[in-house]
Structure formats: C-alpha cells, structure tokens
Amino acid sequence: MSRLKPIAFLDREAVRKIHAAALHLLSHTGIHLPHREARKLLLDAGAAEDEEGRVLLPVAMVEDCIAKAPSTIPWFDQTGTREVPLRINRVYFGPGSDSLYIVDRETKGIRRAVLQDVIDNVRLVEALPEFDFVMSMGLPEDVPADRIYPSVFREMLVHSTKPIVATSTCLADLEDPYRMAVIAAGSEAAFREKPFFITYVEPESPFRFEEDIVDRIWFCGEKGIPTMGVTSSNLGGGGPVTPEGGLAQGAAESLAALVLLQMRHPGAGFVFGANTWATDMRSSIVCYGSPECATTTAAYADLGRLYDLPSWGGAGCTDAHRLDAQAGEEAFQSILIAHQSGASIAHDVGFLAYGSLYDARFLILTHEMIGRARRMWSRLDPSEENLAVDVIDEVARASIRGEGPTIYLKHSHTARNFRESLYLPPRFIERRALDLDRATEPLLDRLDAEVEEILAADEAPTLPEEIAQRLQSEFA
Amino acid sequence: MIEAIKQAVLDGDRGKVVELTASALERGTEPKEILDQALTPAMDIVGEEYERGDRYVPEMLISAEAMKGAMKQLRPLLADAGVEPRGRIVIGTVEGDLHDIGKDLVAMMLEGAGFEVINLGVEVSAAAFVQAVREHNADILALSALLTTTMTCMPEVVKALTEAGIRDQVKVIIGGAPVTQAYAEEIGADGYAADAAGAAKLAVTLA
Numbered sequence: 136m137s138r139l140k141p142i143a144f145l146d147r148e149a150v151r152k153i154h155a156a157a158l159h160l161l162s163h164t165g166i167h168l169p170h171r172e173a174r175k176l177l178l179d180a181g182a183a184e185d186e187e188g189r190v191l192l193p194v195a196m197v198e199d200c201i202a203k204a205p206s207t208i209p210w211f212d213q214t215g216t217r218e219v220p221l222r223i224n225r226v227y228f229g230p231g232s233d234s235l236y237i238v239d240r241e242t243k244g245i246r247r248a249v250l251q252d253v254i255d256n257v258r259l260v261e262a263l264p265e266f267d268f269v270m271s272m273g274l275p276e277d278v279p280a281d282r283i284y285p286s287v288f289r290e291m292l293v294h295s296t297k298p299i300v301a302t303s304t305c306l307a308d309l310e311d312p313y314r315m316a317v318i319a320a321g322s323e324a325a326f327r328e329k330p331f332f333i334t335y336v337e338p339e340s341p342f343r344f345e346e347d348i349v350d351r352i353w354f355c356g357e358k359g360i361p362t363m364g365v366t367s368s369n370l371g372g373g374g375p376v377t378p379e380g381g382l383a384q385g386a387a388e389s390l391a392a393l394v395l396l397q398m399r400h401p402g403a404g405f406v407f408g409a410n411t412w413a414t415d416m417r418s419s420i421v422c423y424g425s426p427e428c429a430t431t432t433a434a435y436a437d438l439g440r441l442y443d444l445p446s447w448g449g450a451g452c453t454d455a456h457r458l459d460a461q462a463g464e465e466a467f468q469s470i471l472i473a474h475q476s477g478a479s480i481a482h483d484v485g486f487l488a489y490g491s492l493y494d495a496r497f498l499i500l501t502h503e504m505i506g507r508a509r510r511m512w513s514r515l516d517p518s519e520e521n522l523a524v525d526v527i528d529e530v531a532r533a534s535i536r537g538e539g540p541t542i543y544l545k546h547s548h549t550a551r552n553f554r555e556s557l558y559l560p561p562r563f564i565e566r567r568a569l570d571l572d573r574a575t576e577p578l579l580d581r582l583d584a585e586v587e588e589i590l591a592a593d594e595a596p597t598l599p600e601e602i603a604q605r606l607q608s609e610f611a
Numbered sequence: 612m613i614e615a616i617k618q619a620v621l622d623g624d625r626g627k628v629v630e631l632t633a634s635a636l637e638r639g640t641e642p643k644e645i646l647d648q649a650l651t652p653a654m655d656i657v658g659e660e661y662e663r664g665d666r667y668v669p670e671m672l673i674s675a676e677a678m679k680g681a682m683k684q685l686r687p688l689l690a691d692a693g694v695e696p697r698g699r700i701v702i703g704t705v706e707g708d709l710h711d712i713g714k715d716l717v718a719m720m721l722e723g724a725g726f727e728v729i730n731l732g733v734e735v736s737a738a739a740f741v742q743a744v745r746e747h748n749a750d751i752l753a754l755s756a757l758l759t760t761t762m763t764c765m766p767e768v769v770k771a772l773t774e775a776g777i778r779d780q781v782k783v784i785i786g787g788a789p790v791t792q793a794y795a796e797e798i799g800a801d802g803y804a805a806d807a808a809g810a811a812k813l814a815v816t817l818a
C-alpha cells in the first residue's frame with residue numbers, strides 16, 4: 136500500500152499568520168546572542184541591534200536563509216547502503232534519548248538507567264523494523280558525566296545500523312561522536328557524502344542562543360552533520376500557553392537557528408521545528424502524552440511544507456508512569472497524527488513518565504502502533520483485483536448454489552490478497568475468540584516474552600570487528 | 612471588608628486586594644486581623660483547592676501575587692506592632708540551579724500561611740544558606756532543586772549547617788521535581804513536600 140497525502144492541521148491562513156508572527160518576533164524581539172563572532176556575522180549582514188543588545192533579524196535575511204537550506208537532506212543508515220532522505224512528507228519514527236530511569240526487566244521496579252540498558256534498548260530498536268532511526272534511550276548512571284554522550288553514541292554505532300539522532304549538552308559531547316562516526320564511515324569525506332547521524336541542539340526559550348549553542352550549530356555545519364535548533368517552547372512553560380503563540384515562538388526560534396547555520400554554512404542540512412508540547416497546569420511537567428504534542432508536531436509539518444524543509448516532531452510517548460491504558464491511548468494518538476501529518480521526524484517513541492522512563496515492553500508495543508498506523512492510514516488501490524467484482528459475483532452465486540467458494544474465506548482471492556489487504560498484528564495482540572475457560576496471559580507478560588526473545592538472540596555484528604574494538608578502546 | 616479581601620485573593624485580583632487592604636487599614640482594621648481572617652484563610656483555600664485538583668498553578672500564582680500586594684502594606688505595620696510571624700523560613704534554589712517558579716510558589720504559600728520568608732533566589736551556595744539561617748535566626752530552611760545534577764547540593768547544605776554548628780537549630784525541608792521523601796531521609800533532611808501546598812502544611816507542623 137502506498138502513502139496517503141498528509142493531512143494539514145493548520146489551515147492556510149493560520150500557517151500564514153503564524154509565519155508572519157514568527158518573522159515579527161525575529162525582527163522586533165530578536166534573539167539573545169552573546170557569541171561575538173555570530174553577532175558580527177549577522178550585524179555585518181544587515182541584522183540590527185536594539186538598546187538591550189538583542190540582535191534583530193530582518194525578514195529578508197530570514198527568508199533568504201530559508202531558501203538556502205536544502206529541502207532534502209541526505210541521511211543514511213550506518214552502512215551507507217540504505218538512504219533515509221530527510222524531507223517533509225516522509226515520516227520517520229524513532230525513540231528518544233536522555234532517559235534517567237528504566238523499568239528493570241527482572242524486578243519490574245524503576246531504577247536509574249545504566250549503560251547496559253542503553254545497549255539493550257538499542258538492540259531492540261535495531262531488531263524492530265518500523266523504527267527508522269535510533270536514539271540513546273538512556274542517561275547512564277554508571278558512566279562519568281562528561282563521557283555520557285560519547286558512550287551512548289558508541290553503543291549506537293556498535294549495536295545498531297540505523298541512522299542516529301544524537302543529543303549533546305555542549306560541543307565536547309559532539310566531538311568524540313563525530314570522530315567515531317568518521318572512523319566507522321572510513322573518512323571525513325565518506326561521512327560527509329553519506330551522513331548517518333544528525334544532531335539535536337536545543338537553544339533555551341525564549342530566544343536564548345548562548346555561545347555553546349552557536350558553537351555546536353557551526354560545528355555541525357562545518358562537518359556536514361545535519362542539525363536543528365529545537366527549543367522547548369512548551370505551552371505555558373517555555374512558550375505562551377496558546378498553541379498559536381507557542382508555535383509562533385517555536386517557529387521563530389527554529390528559524391533563528393536556521394539563520395545562524397545558513398549565514399555561516401550556506402546549504403547545510405537543517406531540520407525545522409520545536410518541542411511545543413503542553414505544560415501541565417497542576418504539576419508543571421512537560422506533557423509528552425498531551426494532545427498538543429501531537430497537534431503541534433502536525434503544525435510544524437504544515438510550516439515545514441511552507442518552507443519546504445524537513446520538520447521535527449514527537450510521537451508515541453506518554454505521561455503515564457507505567458505501561459497502562461493511559462500509556463496506550465497517549466502513544467497511539469500521537470503516532471497516528473504524526474503519520475498523517477507528514478512530519479519528517481517523530482522522535483521519543485516509547486517514552487513513559489514525560490520522558491523520564493523507558494520500559495522495553497513499551498518499545499515493543501509502540502513499535503506495533505507504528506506498524507498499525509502506517510498500515511491503516513495508507514492509500515487504497517481500486518484496481519480490478521482489489522475491487523474484486525468477479526469474486527463477489529462468484530461467492531454470491533456459490534452461497535445460494537451451495538457449491539464452490541460459498542464464503543470469501545474459501546476463495547483463492549482471499550489467500551492471494553489477505554497479507555496485503557489486512558493489517559496482520561503481531562502475535563501478542565489479542566485476536567482470539569473469547570473463551571471463558573482459558574486464562575488470558577496479561578499483555579505485559581506477552582510483551583516481556585517478545586523483549587526476551589529479541590535480546591536472547593545472537594547479535595549480528597554491525598561493524599567490522601576491528602572497528603568495533605577500536606571504538607570500545609579509544610572512546611571508553 | 613475582610614470577606615471582600617479574602618475573595619479578591621481567591622480571585623487573584625491584586626489591584627482589588629491592594630485597594631481594599633488600604634481602605635480597611637484606613638478604617639482602623641487591625642493588620643493582624645486582615646492577615647489572620649482574610650489572607651491566611653484565602654491561601655489555605657488556595658492550597659486545598661490545588662490539592663483537590665480544582666485550582667491550577669497559574670491560578671495559585673495570581674492569588675499569591677494578590678496576597679503579596681496586601682502583605683506589602685501589612686508587613687511594616689505588623690513589625691511596628693511587634694506582631695511576630697509564625698516562624699522564619701529561608702528559602703532558595705541550590706547552587707548551579709536556575710529554576711525558581713516552584714520555589715517562588717512555595718515562598719508565597721509560606722507567606723500566606725503566616726511565615727516570614729527570606730527568599731535568597733537561585734544558585735545559592737551552601738555558605739550563603741548557612742549565613743542566611745544564622746543572620747535571620749531561621750526556624751526552617753527550605754531547599755529547592757529541579758535537576759538530578761543539582762539536587763546533590765542538598766546534602767552539602769546539610770553538611771555545611773552541621774559544620775557551622777547550627778544544624779540542630781533549624782529544620783531542613785526539601786522539594787523539587789527529582790526530589791523524593793526517600794531522598795530527604797537519605798540526606799538527613801527533616802521533611803519533604805511534593806508541592807507548594809504541601810510545603811506550607813509541612814512548615815506549619817514543623818514550626
């Protein structure tokens with residue numbers, strides 16, 4: 136089945152007005168930009184400075200930078216053989232990154248994540264085909280703080296072949312990952328030709344672009360690592376509570392990062408968007424399971440279509456503390472919306488407890504949700520075979536005559552087409568007839584079995600042994 | 612008039628609270644009566660409604676702001692009349708941490724509960740906490756942290772109080788997103804509260 140056209144969430148007027156508001160914010164509110172070289176670059180190019188030292192970006196500069204940024208960013212799997220082009224209307228799903236906690240696979244209690252948990256989760260994502268990219272899914276407690284990001288990146292290289300979205304807190308967190316990527320790719324030129332990781336850089340809302348943010352964005356531009364400037368302009372927290380205002384701020388902040396990148400490295404790959412999810416008005420958490428996570432992902436896709444840039448979003452995550460009905464409800468709402476929206480990247484799949492917790496079983500379940508959403512919301516093909524009018528005629532007549540394929544189940548058309556026509560869920564999804572005498576194994580136990588089966592299997596090497604060993608020893 | 616002030620606090624109408632408080636004082640209402648009959652009961656209701664889920668954080672903030680408008684007028688008058696607060700609380704966000712919304716909300720709820728609150732702001736060092744506790748003869752020290760990387764400063768503060776020889780003179784309470792009751796016990800704090808309303812209740816029991 137082929138993809139359906141994305142569904143717009145914002146109408147044209149809303150897209151236009153949010154874009155106009157974003158441009159207004161950039162030219163009137165401007166950005167806090169202490170980075171001297173960046174200030175000089177922008178001011179020399181026509182940006183202005185107000186009495187508070189904020190750098191005001193003129194509309195022409197912003198629009199010129201939007202035009203310079205590529206609509207399609209080459210992105211590959213780590214082997215360089217599978218292209219995963221980043222563009223709007225092509226939706227990729229993947230997990231999230233810096234999770235403090237994990238549900239222990241044996242005790243089922245919640246504890247701090249360690250590096251082995253990162254390895255296990257990466258192996259699971261590697262084995263699950265609907266996940267298009269990998270992220271670290273853990274902030275390991277047993278790794279020194281200044282080695283966390285290189286360590287989790289190393290494990291994503293060693294235990295997965297999928298494209299990577301890498302996070303960082305400072306430039307130093309990116310330098311070793313880049314060196315490792317070059318070793319894995321073979322050379323800087325090879326990596327630049329087929330980049331397999333992109334970086335998530337998060338300026339602070341509202342409009343704070345500290346020195347290190349600029350350093351990271353420029354490092355990525357210099358090395359050919361596609362990047363982004365995804366702020367957490369969450370509604371009522373980092374951004375205004377109204378979604379329209381939150382989107383205007385998030386869009387403006389993302390465009391400011393785009394300008395910083397394009398003015399220094401024209402044509403560098405950039406993913407547009409922000410995390411503009413809801414802030415809970417009782418607990419103040421950022422709500423990963425909020426409908427606003429889903430709808431603003433869709434809205435940034437609408438803006439991405441305006442700019443012809445790939446867009447960033449979130450899906451498949453929840454604020455529930457455990458894998459329960461709330462977790463299922465919240466994860467599926469955003470997965471379906473993200474799929475329908477055409478957002479380029481839907482990350483954070485599988486996160487529980489507003490991005491604090493991973494449970495391997497939820498990776499299995501959300502993976503199923505992605506497959507389900509992709510299958511259910513895809514184009515129907517009214518071919519002759521599929522319209523099946525001859526088959527219908529045959530069964531209608533046979534059911535009266537009492538001979539031949541009297542029901543569709545018996546017809547060869549069903550045998551020929553059922554795999555393409557129907558969603559076939561994995562075995563842990565209950566589809567059996569109700570039997571009051573049969574004890575039903577709880578869903579969590581079924582998911583457990585899936586996790587253990589994957590992790591018990593031999594792991595196929597993802598890198599030549601000498602490279603894997605070199606990464607483990609040089610970047611311990 | 613007292614009821615009107617109380618309702619204006621509940622409504623989060625700072626302008627009205629300021630106007631009514633000034634008017635009440637002009638008419639000879641005792642400052643302590645305004646505090647005890649209007650402000651404190653209003654903030655108690657705010658806390659109860661928040662705990663029930665009927666009142667949200669933005670609504671708590673505007674009620675607390677409204678109450679502050681009254682307290683600005685009452686504070687000097689209460690001091691002149693020798694009216695003692697319920698207790699003195701030093702509050703701050705620990706070193707390396709810039710988060711202040713939760714801490715400021717706690718400070719407002721504590722003021723509403725009748726405490727004198729000395730708010731040291733954010734990124735407060737252990738030494739600064741110790742000095743403030745000494746200087747203000749604080750009954751309670753309230754520490755806030757929002758990050759797992761900064762909550763580790765809390766035991767440093769407890770240690771600094773011990774080294775300064777004043778640990779037994781002050782109750783230490785802690786709060787913030789990564790903080791738990793278990794952590795409070797682990798570091799030798801005297802109490803933990805999950806939210807601002809809880810913090811005010813806890814402070815009342817400890818004072």
